[in-house]
Amino acid sequence: MSRQEVPAIPDTSPCCPPLVDEALTDETAATLARGFKALGDPVRLRLLSLIASRAGDEVCVCELTDAFTLTGPTISHHLKVLREAGLIDCQRRGTWVYYWIVPARLAALSQLLDVSGATATARP
Amino acid sequence: MSRQEVPAIPDTSPCCPPLVDEALTDETAATLARGFKALGDPVRLRLLSLIASRAGDEVCVCELTDAFTLTGPTISHHLKVLREAGLIDCQRRGTWVYYWIVPARLAALSQLLDVSGATATARP
Numbered sequence: 001m002s003r004q005e006v007p008a009i010p011d012t013s014p015c016c017p018p019l020v021d022e023a024l025t026d027e028t029a030a031t032l033a034r035g036f037k038a039l040g041d042p043v044r045l046r047l048l049s050l051i052a053s054r055a056g057d058e059v060c061v062c063e064l065t066d067a068f069t070l071t072g073p074t075i076s077h078h079l080k081v082l083r084e085a086g087l088i089d090c091q092r093r094g095t096w097v098y099y100w101i102v103p104a105r106l107a108a109l110s111q112l113l114d115v116s117g118a119t120a121t122a123r124p
Numbered sequence: 125m126s127r128q129e130v131p132a133i134p135d136t137s138p139c140c141p142p143l144v145d146e147a148l149t150d151e152t153a154a155t156l157a158r159g160f161k162a163l164g165d166p167v168r169l170r171l172l173s174l175i176a177s178r179a180g181d182e183v184c185v186c187e188l189t190d191a192f193t194l195t196g197p198t199i200s201h202h203l204k205v206l207r208e209a210g211l212i213d214c215q216r217r218g219t220w221v222y223y224w225i226v227p228a229r230l231a232a233l234s235q236l237l238d239v240s241g242a243t244a245t246a247r248p
């Protein structure tokens with residue numbers, strides 16, 4: 001469960017200009033879509049929010065499992081998807097695995113969707 | 125293809141506090157995951173970026189189709205997924221359908237992933 005075992009997107013993902021600035025290339029779209037796909041599941045989104053809301057601190061997998069009625073293996077699967085998408089990372093210590101968010105990767109996805117510079121045009 | 129034909133998430137989606145602020149509820153996670161799932165495909169992400177990079181203006185479906193080697197029906201399917209997720213909207217005028225982004229929905233997803241307030245802790 002260490003970062004060596006499963007290849008994940010590094011937390012040095014380049015930040016992307018907002019969608020409103022320029023059209024995406026094929027390669028960039030593929031990398032970013034992988035992150036959004038991992039977020040496209042309610043359980044994974046809740047898991048990520050449980051980890052992220054620790055304000056930079058890590059969370060034991062035992063606490064995450066307790067927050068759901070799902071089985072341990074199901075939770076572990078969803079955590080693996082989030083990790084392989086580069087959104088979280090983890091370390092095993094003794095019996096338990098501890099998780100934390102990868103701020104740079106989340107920031108890159110957030111920045112891409114930042115349309116605050118876009119004009120909200122009135123539509124028919 | 126008018127907004128009456130396919131139920132879509134309204135563009136008044138409430139903004140969500142960033143993940144780092146608090147854990148998501150089941151209901152909020154389900155609504156947000158639908159948006160991220162729509163973004164979890166490279167073709168849809170490129171389509172959205174082509175529409176968004178018009179800086180608030182609309183884009184004819186004919187231009188979008190020209191930008192890909194995919195068939196018209198495939199492009200239309202991806203546009204429908206984006207629309208049903210509330211990320212874009214459209215209007216048919218004569219032969220063509222015109223698309224534009226829904227800034228409020230994109231902003232809600234962006235804000236959720238904004239971890240700029242999170243502490244990037246050094247990890248082992």
